Amino acid sequence: MLMSTHGEADAAPKPGVQKAVFGTMPDGREAYLFTLRNAAGMEVQVTNYGAYLVSCTAPDKQGKFENVTLGVPTFADYLKGTPNMGPVVGRFGNRIARGRFTLDGQEYKLAVNNGVNHLHGGLTGFDKKLWTATTKDGAEPAVTLHYTSPDGEEGYPGTLSVDVTYTLQKDNGLRIDYKATTDKPTVLNLTNHAYFNLSGMKHDAMNHVLSINADHFLPTDNTQIPTGERRPVAGTVFDFRKPTVVGERINDTAEEQIRFGNGYDHCWVFAEKPTALRLGATLYEPRSGRYMEMLTTEPAVQLYTGNHLNGKLQGREGVPFTRRYGLCLETQHFPDSPNKPDFPTTTLRPGETYKSTTLYRFSAK
Template sequence: MKHTIFSLLLVMALLAMVRPKAGIEQALFGTLPDGREAHLFTLRNAAGMEAKITNYGGFLVALTAPDRTGKQANVVLGLSSLADYLKAPSSLGPIIGRFGNRIAGGKFTLDGTDYTLAINNGGNHIHGGKVGFNQKLWAATPTNGPEPALTLRYTSPDGEEGYPGTLAVTVTYILQKNNALRIDYQATTNKSTVINLTNHTYFNLSGQQRDVLNKELMISADRFLPTTKAQIPTGELRPVAGTPFDFTKPTPIGTRINDTTDVQISYGYGYDHCWVFTDKSPKLKLGATVYDPPSGRVLTMYTTEPAVQIYTANHLNGSQRGPEGVPYTRRFGICLETQHFPDSPNQPTFPTTTLRPGQVFKSTTVYQFSVK
């Protein structure tokens, strides 16, 4: 009997030794030209899932998820070092702000005052301007525990990139026990302004093995926003039924991505559009799913936002490589950028993106991983 108890205790001890320990670790990621240091934070849950995040730009550098056999692999596109991120402004996984997506002509009027923003996308403003939140060093506060968290803070001064108001922003990444990465956004301002925060991670559920064309995508949206050739919304909320934008049922991404008989596909060189969720409530709701049949990985996205910009990496060209050495080529990732509508400050019929003093902007998105 004693021998049996001893053997059981020994097995339990060995299992405890091999079981990943949940928590968070911090390491130097690199040094900025002005001498400030950026750090890389590794969040780990007890199931062995890891999220690597740097406080430079809030980039999600790596994120592992198991396949149907339990094998972990990196399922996001990231770069190896801070130096790689500094070579050129990158959209591979950062916090986007103050305003995700496009604002027509880089101009808007708020409370009778005209504002002019930085122009960095043809004749338009995109993703916060020439030096957006993706190029800022954020103050970082790590929190250890079974659901490790990283809280990032940045205060954007009045007039930065042309935006009014001093905006205090907090973004918290939480790696949950159920293999989900939760992102909570919060912001306040001392002057009326506009805000549209999001994350620009490129997901590849194959673990960098294949492009995303065979992935099955479902979007809980019955309408999308058609755009001009410059990808500014026309103001119409168009039904997806009967178009290449109908993903109300799981459909391989590549099935209609080259259907240039639809002018909207031509404008985006594929999918680069905003889908409007059928559920209009501000609660945390199902937004989309992505399924990779060969690996069995499933990504389920929940959000409090009213829409999602789906982008299928139409402009990646292989010039960037990930830590695994794989070149990031066209359509090697898919972005699920939860957000308000593009160009909302100029579109009075769209849900408002105005934030006023005394109000608190709050938004949550959850990326949960499972297998089937």
């Protein structure tokens, strides 16, 4: 039921979307696995449990398609929980200091589930919900997942209506569109938390070559809450303006910020203000030749290098996910924005529509 790979000599699959039962929730509801295929041979699998990106194949320089996102083997494994291997996290991706914020003069208290802070929507975030799904067949197949988050869920105000659409494009792009509305003022910061490994799970991600179109990053305190400063990357281990091997400076513990994150776990602020979909980062794996472009409408990206993976979880390929086996490029607004008036606002009000798009486009060179 899980993803297959396609060799160069395989006949091109018919593009479209297929639906299969993935597993059963504790309350008896069925979760589904949706397989999207394009004519080029790329395959993406999504489940409506947690809006997880379950797998995503991409071609190497010989034309061989292999899975490039970390995931666990079975639905039961997803139910047990993962370190956010591919779900949509929300309502608020990333951290909110001390699990509280004030909006329009009223304080809201959230779960504290990451040290002293709130992380990725709380104890039962969007990654643990069963979404409804509708599919669109054709040359660019898509699945749209919907979830209505009730007023007060995980402490957040407002009934929130959320749609996330995964579209597999003809040019081997995976496009993720987010849309949401609310009936009360609330805060919102949605992202997908996929871990990428362009080697096809052959080795960890430290040889990957990364570029990020960002002149500044957000330094944090020792609990990983931004201090409010936007620090230039120039002259630091956070400078990825030119393609740089991820592992080259990741252990430079003379840098306090590396110590705070146990590696990279920081937010980079893009050089250009968001006006439309534009290139935010690139990722290249030299041995396979796989190359990924990340385009987004968001103002920032959190690079997380899998610093807390410990080998206890094993992927579908039979490989244990040891430290830094994958890396995340989580497009988003800034962490702790509700408590930082100088940061771009994450407030959503009735009558407004939250919209965000991120595109991961794969090729080889």
